[in-house]
Amino acid sequence: MILRTDGLDVGYRDHVLVRGLRLTANAGEVLAVTGPNGTGKSSLLRCLAGLLRPLAGQVLVDGAPADERSPAFRRTVAGLLETAAWYPNLTAAEHLEFVRYANRPVATDWFDGTALADRLEVTGFASTLPGRLSSGQRQRLALALVLARPSRLLLLDEPERHLDADGRTAVGAVLRDYARRGGAVVMASHDPALVDAAQARTLDVSDWRG
Numbered sequence: 001m002i003l004r005t006d007g008l009d010v011g012y013r014d015h016v017l018v019r020g021l022r023l024t025a026n027a028g029e030v031l032a033v034t035g036p037n038g039t040g041k042s043s044l045l046r047c048l049a050g051l052l053r054p055l056a057g058q059v060l061v062d063g064a065p066a067d068e069r070s071p072a073f074r075r076t077v078a079g080l081l082e083t084a085a086w087y088p089n090l091t092a093a094e095h096l097e098f099v100r101y102a103n104r105p106v107a108t109d110w111f112d113g114t115a116l117a118d119r120l121e122v123t124g125f126a127s128t129l130p131g132r133l134s135s136g137q138r139q140r141l142a143l144a145l146v147l148a149r150p151s152r153l154l155l156l157d158e159p160e161r162h163l164d165a166d167g168r169t170a171v172g173a174v175l176r177d178y179a180r181r182g183g184a185v186v187m188a189s190h191d192p193a194l195v196d197a198a199q200a201r202t203l204d205v206s207d208w209r210g
């Protein structure tokens with residue numbers, strides 16, 4: 001088991017969004033967190049990523065509390081939760097090269113997502129600067145960059161954002177294969193087609209309303 005939560009309360013001060021959540025994500029599994037707007041999907045993802053402290057309970061990754069400052073946690077978890085940051089003067093291909101180079105020392109020990117990243121068809125705009133990409137192309141690049149980082153647990157907030165129907169299906173298939181190679185994916189999603197393509201198990205956060 002890669003990820004486990006027990007008795008997890010997620011929210012802000014006196015505003016509990018999710019209460020007592022028990023969740024697991026195993027190697028080989030894609031878990032889709034669903035539910036209406038404002039029910040706490042993004043907040044839950046931030047909590048799993050160690051970016052928002054739980055109001056109660058624990059998030060355990062490989063048995064240790066989620067902690068962004070831990071090198072082991074950072075080697076295990078890769079995420080796309082907010083808008084990606086770009087180097088305005090690096091092309092799409094240079095972004096990918098940079099991320100691969102920066103992760104080179106650990107790339108042989110951990111999951112190598114290079115082949116998966118290549119399936120997002122970044123090649124079509126490889127020499128374009130981020131400021132000149134369409135929002136869908138930027139989303140493909142952001143996902144390719146996350147996949148290019150070695151990881152065993154992917155945390156994604158609405159990966160379908162800005163993608164056309166083919167792009168959503170492609171992302172679903174890539175996530176399915178990431179899991180098949182031994183990773184686990186937890187994603188918030190509003191897109192049943194993506195959830196289907198990823199063969200994801202679903203968890204409706206509104207069942208755990210605070």
Ligand SMILES: Nc1ncnc2c1ncn2[C@@H]1O[C@H](COP(=O)(O)OP(=O)(O)OP(=O)(O)O)[C@@H](O)[C@H]1O
Binds near residue numbers: 012017041
């Ligand atoms: N930093 C914050 N401080 C206080 N409240 C917040 C903060 N971020 C989000 N919230 C509130 O928490 C609630 C849940 O927000 P969240 O973004 O987690 O929902 P969501 O399920 O991801 O929604 P959507 O489907 O619209 O993306 C909302 O009422 C939101 O206003």
